[in-house]
Amino acid sequence: MGISNLRPGPRNEDGLTSATAVLRQRFGDRFQTGEAIRAQHAHTTTWVPPQVPDGVLFVESREDVQIAVKLAADYRVPIIPFGTGSSLEGQVNAPSGGFSLDFSRMNRVLEVNPEDLDCTVEPGITREDLNTHLRDTGLFFPIDPGANASIGGMTATRASGTNAVRYGTMKDNVLAVTAVVASGEEIRTARRARKSSAGYDLTRLFVGSEGTLGVLTSVTLRLQGIPEEIAGGYCNFPTVRQACEAVIMTIQLAIPVARIELMNTLQVRACNAYSGLSLPESPSLFLEFHGSPAAVGMQSEAFGEIARDNGGGDFIWSANPDERAKIWKARHNVYWSAKALRPGASAIATDVCVPISRLAECVAETEEDIAAHGLIAPIVGHAGDGNFHVSMVIDDKDPAEIAGAEAFIERLNARALAMDGTCTGEHGIGQGKQEFLEAELGASVDIMRQIKKSLDPLNIFNPGKIFSLD
Numbered sequence: 484m485g486i487s488n489l490r491p492g493p494r495n496e497d498g499l500t501s502a503t504a505v506l507r508q509r510f511g512d513r514f515q516t517g518e519a520i521r522a523q524h525a526h527t528t529t530w531v532p533p534q535v536p537d538g539v540l541f542v543e544s545r546e547d548v549q550i551a552v553k554l555a556a557d558y559r560v561p562i563i564p565f566g567t568g569s570s571l572e573g574q575v576n577a578p579s580g581g582f583s584l585d586f587s588r589m590n591r592v593l594e595v596n597p598e599d600l601d602c603t604v605e606p607g608i609t610r611e612d613l614n615t616h617l618r619d620t621g622l623f624f625p626i627d628p629g630a631n632a633s634i635g636g637m638t639a640t641r642a643s644g645t646n647a648v649r650y651g652t653m654k655d656n657v658l659a660v661t662a663v664v665a666s667g668e669e670i671r672t673a674r675r676a677r678k679s680s681a682g683y684d685l686t687r688l689f690v691g692s693e694g695t696l697g698v699l700t701s702v703t704l705r706l707q708g709i710p711e712e713i714a715g716g717y718c719n720f721p722t723v724r725q726a727c728e729a730v731i732m733t734i735q736l737a738i739p740v741a742r743i744e745l746m747n748t749l750q751v752r753a754c755n756a757y758s759g760l761s762l763p764e765s766p767s768l769f770l771e772f773h774g775s776p777a778a779v780g781m782q783s784e785a786f787g788e789i790a791r792d793n794g795g796g797d798f799i800w801s802a803n804p805d806e807r808a809k810i811w812k813a814r815h816n817v818y819w820s821a822k823a824l825r826p827g828a829s830a831i832a833t834d835v836c837v838p839i840s841r842l843a844e845c846v847a848e849t850e851e852d853i854a855a856h857g858l859i860a861p862i863v864g865h866a867g868d869g870n871f872h873v874s875m876v877i878d879d880k881d882p883a884e885i886a887g888a889e890a891f892i893e894r895l896n897a898r899a900l901a902m903d904g905t906c907t908g909e910h911g912i913g914q915g916k917q918e919f920l921e922a923e924l925g926a927s928v929d930i931m932r933q934i935k936k937s938l939d940p941l942n943i944f945n946p947g948k949i950f951s952l953d
Contacts, residue, residue, distance in 0.1 A: 606635020
């Protein structure tokens with residue numbers, strides 16, 4: 484499809500006009516149609532062209548969501564759930580118009596069960612606000628995609644992040660959801676039990692559905708105990724391949740690393756400039772270990788030996804929270820540090836994921852591709868699970884640079900698929916990766932279409948995302 488070839492979908496003008504009048508009368512100031520606020524609810528964090536909704540409804544309860552879904556069905560108009568807008572593949576765009584449901588006011592913690600290590604929250608709460616709420620319980624929610632995303636958005640995109648190597652992704656940490664489906668009914672996909680053999684796994688069906696099957700109204704999450712000790716640090720290597728080999732050995736030896744992040748030389752240089760660090764400018768790994776003081780010390784020493792065996796320098800680590808925070812803040816700011824490499828340009832963030840045994844090969848070939856085509860494109864990766872990101876810094880007003888970026892993304896995805904990987908480890912499909920989903924899963928996408936048509940026969944839930952129904 485190509486981002487440059489995105490086209491608006493068909494619009495139901497009569498339905499949109501009628502539904503706008505009803506929403507304005509029913510919700511008053513909570514329904515907004517101003518140009519600025521509509522623009523804020525189209526895609527704003529990446530290069531995917533924005534496609535604005537016709538209005539924005541600030542929902543405050545599950546009843547509001549049910550009313551909105553029933554209106555959407557009655558007037559045959561789309562609704563697009565909106566958390567914080569941090570998704571990266573056009574998931575919040577409105578290609579056929581319609582109404583954005585803003586969940587920022589549905590941000591309560593509904594229930595915390597410390598004895599069971601779980602909680603239930605509304606979808607609009609952000610992961611940072613949730614962890615602030617949980618702090619006094621001795622528990623935390625571990626999934627950290629970098630951005631302060633909403634829990635509903637993280638669930639809808641099956642997010643993961645820096646802690647995934649130890650704690651898994653959203654699919655591993657969502658116990659149940661409630662969702663409003665096409666009939667306007669709210670359904671519950673599971674109870675709080677840690678396992679169940681009761682029928683189809685509807686929870687996993689909604690996790691990763693990107694708002695195309697229904698609208699989430701609550702999410703029940705698995706929690707973890709706050710570690711007694713956290714130690715972290717960094718180690719530099721002569722080459723990306725050697726850094727990746729150290730990652731592979733760490734995973735294969737079952738060292739219980741909590742985070743193991745890769746940066747190539749250009750990304751380290753960008754972080755030094757943007758975040759005021761003075762790291763050696765060569766491929767580097769950032770690591771973190773969780774556990775008892777004795778355990779994290781042993782794990783850190785064990786990794787140091789692995790690093791040396793793979794040509795790395797000393798593993799510089801510390802349990803000091805301020806020192807760790809400085810490094811991880813720089814890691815979380817890699818998108819902005821990449822943009823700063825070329826002021827005024829845009830950063831195109833894309834990701835793939837491959838089996839851990841192919842990571843070194845895939846990253847090394849990608850670096851060669853970047854160099855051969857003269858791209859500015861730092862690499863950072865959740866190396867512990869084979870997932871890495873490339874941020875191409877381009878002039879998005881230059882058709883030649885856009886075409887070059889699209890060609891690189893095609894080669895990157897073909898490379899990952901040839902290694903039995905996936906076109907996206909955590910960004911999702913949205914609008915930007917639909918052609919690669921077809922290449923990855925083939926006829927399985929037709930099964931997804933059948934599920935979509937069965938649960939959303941009027942195609943009102945975030946149409947135009949994941950795949951085309953045509």
